[in-house]
Amino acid sequence: MTSAREFVTELVSFASTDGGEAPVSSWFSSRLAELGFETYEWDVDADLLAGHRSFPDDPDAIRAADRRSVGGVLELGDPDAGPTLVLNGHFDVVPADEAVWSSQPFEARWRGDELTARGAADMKSGLAACVFAALALAERDVDGRVVVEGVVGEEAGGVGAATAALDNPYPFERDAAIIAEPTALTPVVASEGSLMKRLRLTGRSSHAATPWRGESVLPHFDSIREAFADLAGEREQTVTHPLYEEFPTKWPVVCGTVEAGEWASTVPASLVAEWRIGVAPGETVAEVEEAFDQRLADVVAESEWLAEHPPEFERFSVQFEASEISPDEPVVRAVQSGMHANDLAETEPRGVTYGADARHYMEAGIPTVMFGPGSIEQAHFPDETIDFREVETAVDVLADAGEAFLAEN
Structure with a gap:
């Protein structure tokens, strides 16, 4: 039988960036069938997702064509006498700029136990x-x-998992799930959410030689940016969670893009900026959005220009709700049992500042924990690398965790 190393060597050869997962999906389905799994497939349902609070309201804004997810089922013993456990991962990867890689990004490079x-x-x-x-x-x-x-589509909001969570593709219920995100072989029970907002400002252009005749958007943007930074600092002090005290910034607020003006010799009269705003477990995207909308309203109220030319501050892209599972859930205890069986000491559950597909399954009432090999510090980076010995350990832990969950539930 193919080894895990051989399997991954072929799996990483697919340049399965967002929307381009079809070849790897077909390959994966065929491989599961060859290995004895009964396979199920489902497409992204844009109409279904448009009714979900995390996705755009317009189905045409959700990329759905040629995006098929795959589930492989193994029935064990008397399948109806025990529960069902889902082990989940995503096909899609972020783009890779070959210019900053030391090898071809979509060709496996092995150096001993390290895979790049x-x-x-x-x-x-x-x-x-x-x-x-x-x-x-x-x-x-x-x-x-x-x-x-x-x-498919985890990196852009989880369209494959969300479709499966909202419309079960299997003829049986799912009792729990483990998502093998790169958690460095530790159990993750809390995942931060994020709010994506786009700001548009309008000023008045003039020749740079007579700037007093124009109205630059830049001072107004600075006022808003400073107000948001102040709010972010307040949230660091007032929004607490025991699993997040270790992070230097618990609820990051980042202005990731800014585009202003049209010519070096013209006072800039337009600006578009995009923010990613962290949402703590226990909060909702809507609650955090309200706080930032109000802080923007305070800035506008203090500016005659902004009051007469109100900024637009609208959602864009996909929103990530935060998620959290009790450490006492059977699937969490099963993962910890599997860790103990393989001599892994760091069994205390923790939280992470990124979002993942776990939230979709939790919203559907499926208890979900994250546990997998590799580090998030390698994710999205040039020369992304994993020590494959961690992968082999993860195989053993997940198998033992599965046995513990099925046997005790």
């Missing part, structure tokens, strides 16, 4: 670990089902 390729850490190695853990679990004396999912 786009998706090596985030998260094709984790997806492979799910496959081989399920195969190992099939050799155990347990009842139930194990499902391995490869989903």
